[in-house]
Amino acid sequence: MIDFEVLRGYMDNDEDIIAAVFMAFMEEHENGSETLQNLYQSQNWSELFITAHSLKGILASFGETKAVDKLEAIEGTTRNNESPNAEDIDFVVKEMQVIKNQINEYLASVA
Numbered sequence: 692m693i694d695f696e697v698l699r700g701y702m703d704n705d706e707d708i709i710a711a712v713f714m715a716f717m718e719e720h721e722n723g724s725e726t727l728q729n730l731y732q733s734q735n736w737s738e739l740f741i742t743a744h745s746l747k748g749i750l751a752s753f754g755e756t757k758a759v760d761k762l763e764a765i766e767g768t769t770r771n772n773e774s775p776n777a778e779d780i781d782f783v784v785k786e787m788q789v790i791k792n793q794i795n796e797y798l799a800s801v802a
Contacts (some may be wrong), residue, residue, distance in 0.1 A: 710754075720787075
């Protein structure tokens with residue numbers, strides 16, 4: 692879940708920048724949940740590592756902590772070419788939907 696206080700702190704309370712960051716996130720990671728699931732199912736650990744690393748960074752800047760912790764665990768195991776915990780993947784997939792909903796609500800409110 693996005694922590695808007697943290698996010699606003701990073702973005703100097705600039706709603707235009709927040710909207711731009713959210714739009715860029717949606718363009719790049721709108722299908723992040725599906726990507727995570729597909730990479731996990733195909734056991735493509737190197738690509739899963741890159742995806743987890745990317746998502747971890749951006750979600751941390753959104754003030755998200757729980758999915759970031761799971762992504763860090765996924766990143767750690769896949770870095771070693773090992774299978775991550777399926778529960779971690781499932782958690783991140785569900786949390787990504789919550790985050791996408793928050794972003795869509797935010798963008799609708801500033802449109």
